[in-house]
Amino acid sequence: MTTLHDMTHECTMLGKMESTACDPHHDAPLPEISGVSSIASAQSESVESPENQQLRVYLRVRLLSKEELTKNEDQGCVVLESPETVLLQAPRGSGSIKSSEKNISHQRQKFTFSQIFRPGVTQADFFEGTIKTQVKELLRGKNSLVVNYGGTNSGKTHTLQGTSKDPGILPRALRAVFRRICGRQYKRADLKPYLSKDIEQLDADQLKAEESSKETLFSSLQEVRNTTKFLSLSLSLSLSLSLSLSLSLSLSLSPSPFSSPVDRADRVDDGVPCVFSVWVAFYEIYNEKVYDLLQPSPATKTKRRPSLRVCEDGAGNPYVKDLRWVNVLSAEEASKILRVGNKNLTAAKTSQPSNRSHSIFTIKLLRISGTDVQGISEFSICDLLSPERCSKARTLSEGLREGGNGKNLLAILGKCITALRNNQGDGSKSSYVPFRESKLTWLFKGVFCGRDQASMIININPCASAYEETLNVMRFSAITKQVVQVFQPRSLESLAPRLVGRNGKPLLRNGVIDDQAVDDCLSEEELLDGEDEADVSILPQEELLSLVESLRVKLLAERRKNLVQEIEIRKEMGDIMLQQIMECEELHSRQIADLKESHEEKMTSTFEMYKEALKEHAYQCAVEEQGDDYVPVEEYTAEQERVKELQRRLVELEQDCQEPKTGSHTVLTKENAAQTSPHTPSQDSADTVRYKLLYKEKCAVEQLCGEKQELIVSLESRIRELNETLHEAGESYMEKLAEVKQLENSLAYEEQEINRIQSDVAEKEAELTALREELARLSHESVGPSRPRRGLLANIKETVTSPRNASLCRTFRKSVRATSTLRKKT
Numbered sequence: 001m002t003t004l005h006d007m008t009h010e011c012t013m014l015g016k017m018e019s020t021a022c023d024p025h026h027d028a029p030l031p032e033i034s035g036v037s038s039i040a041s042a043q044s045e046s047v048e049s050p051e052n053q054q055l056r057v058y059l060r061v062r063l064l065s066k067e068e069l070t071k072n073e074d075q076g077c078v079v080l081e082s083p084e085t086v087l088l089q090a091p092r093g094s095g096s097i098k099s100s101e102k103n104i105s106h107q108r109q110k111f112t113f114s115q116i117f118r119p120g121v122t123q124a125d126f127f128e129g130t131i132k133t134q135v136k137e138l139l140r141g142k143n144s145l146v147v148n149y150g151g152t153n154s155g156k157t158h159t160l161q162g163t164s165k166d167p168g169i170l171p172r173a174l175r176a177v178f179r180r181i182c183g184r185q186y187k188r189a190d191l192k193p194y195l196s197k198d199i200e201q202l203d204a205d206q207l208k209a210e211e212s213s214k215e216t217l218f219s220s221l222q223e224v225r226n227t228t229k230f231l232s233l234s235l236s237l238s239l240s241l242s243l244s245l246s247l248s249l250s251l252s253l254s255p256s257p258f259s260s261p262v263d264r265a266d267r268v269d270d271g272v273p274c275v276f277s278v279w280v281a282f283y284e285i286y287n288e289k290v291y292d293l294l295q296p297s298p299a300t301k302t303k304r305r306p307s308l309r310v311c312e313d314g315a316g317n318p319y320v321k322d323l324r325w326v327n328v329l330s331a332e333e334a335s336k337i338l339r340v341g342n343k344n345l346t347a348a349k350t351s352q353p354s355n356r357s358h359s360i361f362t363i364k365l366l367r368i369s370g371t372d373v374q375g376i377s378e379f380s381i382c383d384l385l386s387p388e389r390c391s392k393a394r395t396l397s398e399g400l401r402e403g404g405n406g407k408n409l410l411a412i413l414g415k416c417i418t419a420l421r422n423n424q425g426d427g428s429k430s431s432y433v434p435f436r437e438s439k440l441t442w443l444f445k446g447v448f449c450g451r452d453q454a455s456m457i458i459n460i461n462p463c464a465s466a467y468e469e470t471l472n473v474m475r476f477s478a479i480t481k482q483v484v485q486v487f488q489p490r491s492l493e494s495l496a497p498r499l500v501g502r503n504g505k506p507l508l509r510n511g512v513i514d515d516q517a518v519d520d521c522l523s524e525e526e527l528l529d530g531e532d533e534a535d536v537s538i539l540p541q542e543e544l545l546s547l548v549e550s551l552r553v554k555l556l557a558e559r560r561k562n563l564v565q566e567i568e569i570r571k572e573m574g575d576i577m578l579q580q581i582m583e584c585e586e587l588h589s590r591q592i593a594d595l596k597e598s599h600e601e602k603m604t605s606t607f608e609m610y611k612e613a614l615k616e617h618a619y620q621c622a623v624e625e626q627g628d629d630y631v632p633v634e635e636y637t638a639e640q641e642r643v644k645e646l647q648r649r650l651v652e653l654e655q656d657c658q659e660p661k662t663g664s665h666t667v668l669t670k671e672n673a674a675q676t677s678p679h680t681p682s683q684d685s686a687d688t689v690r691y692k693l694l695y696k697e698k699c700a701v702e703q704l705c706g707e708k709q710e711l712i713v714s715l716e717s718r719i720r721e722l723n724e725t726l727h728e729a730g731e732s733y734m735e736k737l738a739e740v741k742q743l744e745n746s747l748a749y750e751e752q753e754i755n756r757i758q759s760d761v762a763e764k765e766a767e768l769t770a771l772r773e774e775l776a777r778l779s780h781e782s783v784g785p786s787r788p789r790r791g792l793l794a795n796i797k798e799t800v801t802s803p804r805n806a807s808l809c810r811t812f813r814k815s816v817r818a819t820s821t822l823r824k825k826t
């Protein structure tokens with residue numbers, strides 16, 4: 001019962017892990033069981049030092065075909081900057097360019113990867129650089145997952161399966177496994193994987209059935225029939241070989257790429273005397289339903305393929321119930337299984353064209369020592385459906401079923417990875433990792449709990465026409481790249497596989513058959529089967545019956561306990577999810593209210609702005625229409641006020657004017673009345689005095705008004721006179737101004753004249769000086785015998801002495817004098 005208790009405890013631990021994902025700072029030691037084998041302790045060494053490593057994401061860029069090159073698909077959309085960095089550049093005319101014309105950063109996006117493989121990389125180099133280490137780890141007992149992802153026509157199949165001449169990573173992984181276990185293969189298929197981490201021991205009948213079903217599976221392959229002769233020949237040869245020679249049989253059966261000589265260094269040699277058994281399974285997840293690809297497709301289209309359930313074992317490890325596991329003895333056999341699965345996959349696709357799915361190929365490796373299974377490890381390769389196909393594949397009803405319920409696998413995968421990344425951020429947060437939302441994430445929850453290794457291969461197509469899809473794929477991969485995987489210490493209980501009977505109860509303990517466990521197994525069988533219970537009753541052993549009874553009670557109690565725990569866990573998860581949903585809802589409603597408020601404010605201010613603009617526009621239009629006749633509103637209002645004031649004053653004045661008349665009239669009337677009606681004398685005299693006073697006042701006011709009127713008239717006439725004078729003065733000023741202008745013009749003219757004359761004078765003076773100099777020279781020459789003057793000299797003499805020239809000089813002097821006088825005047 002110790003084992004049962006430990007399992008329950010671990011189940012609770014897993015439950016916690018599930019709701020909060022893994023806590024990288026969780027150091028609490030997990031329960032251990034005593035008496036573990038050497039393999040288990042070897043594993044515990046690595047357990048003690050958890051290894052943190054980033055989820056490795058590899059990028060492979062597909063080679064462009066000749067056809068694509070002629071279609072000008074190579075527009076440099078994918079630029080490999082370094083072995084880790086790639087730059088995506090939107091091609092001309094793409095949607096990205098159009099939508100981000102203003103934002104250059106949208107046109108060029110950079111992504112980093114663990115490693116980038118150039119288009120020309122060989123399949124062998126790609127395998128060596130990516131998952132080879134994971135395959136090695138499989139042989140050391142570690143579970144791992146490889147996710148192959150990419151857009152349509154991006155080379156996913158080429159990367160995963162390749163061709164017979166140039167195989168992809170999956171055939172190479174199978175080959176590597178068989179190469180490494182070469183010579184240490186467990187040839188019998190009597191130890192079979194059961195549930196998630198357990199082993200079922202097959203009896204002779206089961207073994208026969210297993211072998212015949214494998215035969216049937218292989219015979220379903222068309223090509224197997226074609227090569228039967230060759231295989232039977234090889235098999236007969238192999239049977240005649242000794243055991244050591246038969247180790248290389250798998251290689252001799254393999255096609256050329258698999259026939260390389262066995263590398264001894266590659267073999268597992270850890271000093272532990274154990275052998276290995278390899279089992280494979282191939283299944284697909286389509287529309288959240290799991291289908292076994294090793295089960296033949298139904299013959300008729302109307303018949304549906306049976307779907308399988310995903311369950312969890314007692315330790316909380318998920319597994320596909322009733323999945324077919326096939327024992328393979330060579331890489332060639334494993335490849336055949338792959339081909340059978342592919343065939344069924346294609347058949348399913350043909351029957352339903354939209355039926356595209358995520359397919360998973362799993363290798364389970366059993367490490368056997370004697371009759372004891374020492375360890376079991378798993379290596380899965382998942383081929384994810386391309387994002388475009390994913391959306392195309394979903395019809396309306398499927399979309400409602402899948403998308404409407406938030407069951408889009410890629411979205412969930414993204415959510416799980418994001419939650420895992422958040423949890424690994426600073427360790428303070430613990431987001432809920434929703435791996436149960438999809439079958440795929442549930443099946444590989446070990447990865448999300450940080451127990452198992454994982455890597456991702458991203459395939460991209462560098463064609464310009466595939467740019468948008470490539471960008472989406474890269475964005476998805478960008479989430480995964482940031483995840484740091486933290487390998488949690490595992491309980492040794494979970495590491496040690498258990499040999500179980502048909503009922504799933506462990507039959508082995510520390511390598512020897514546990515009689516008690518076998519008894520328990522039988523008893524449980526009886527518990528579950530009423531008919532068998534009747535058989536027990538005929539057994540003579542009373543003790544056995546009482547033991548059975550007590551075990552039944554205990555089993556019931558345990559089941560109830562498990563159920564309560566499950567309910568509690570579910571409730572806790574439900575509460576957390578509800579809380580998160582409510583928080584999200586509250587946050588969203590608050591955001592919506594804020595947005596509404598701000599939008600309303602913006603709308604009001606915009607409305608006011610438009611109102612003002614409209615008013616201004618109307619005003620401008622009115623001004624333009626009215627032209628000179630336009631009177632501003634303010635002026636018009638002021639004018640109206642003035643008119644009102646004048647009217648009021650007019651009324652007052654009229655009243656003022658009427659009152660005295662009425663008064664005098666009243667006086668007169670009263671005087672008449674005094675004559676006619678009998679009044680008291682004192683009253684009459686007071687009234688008379690008052691009226692007289694009023695009359696006097698009225699006369700004084702009238703006189704004052706008259707005077708003022710005269711004054712106004714005289715002032716007005718004065719103003720008129722002054723205006724006239726001003727007008728006259730203005731006119732004379734204008735005249736004077738015109739005269740001044742005229743004078744200025746004439747002065748300017750005179751000045752021009754003077755300047756001209758001055759320049760003439762200067763010229764003449766220069767001429768005169770030259771003549772004088774000439775004269776002096778001539779007079780100097782004339783000291784000698786006088787010679788008759790000729791030409792110019794004779795003329796100069798005449799010019800100097802002639803009276804006409806003397807008068808010219810005088811005129812010149814006069815004009816100079818006049819000029820200087822005029823200058824003085826101005």
Ligand SMILES: Nc1ncnc2c1ncn2[C@@H]1O[C@H](COP(=O)(O)OP(=O)(O)OP(=O)(O)O)[C@@H](O)[C@H]1O
Pocket residue numbers: 061062063119150151152153154155156157158159386
């Ligand atoms: N690295 C490569 N080198 C050369 N050719 C390649 C490479 N990768 C893919 N191809 C070729 O490109 C074509 C498409 O590849 P593949 O069928 O593997 O794409 P896919 O992503 O699986 O397509 P699908 O969308 O149908 O799933 C094939 O003709 C394949 O041979």
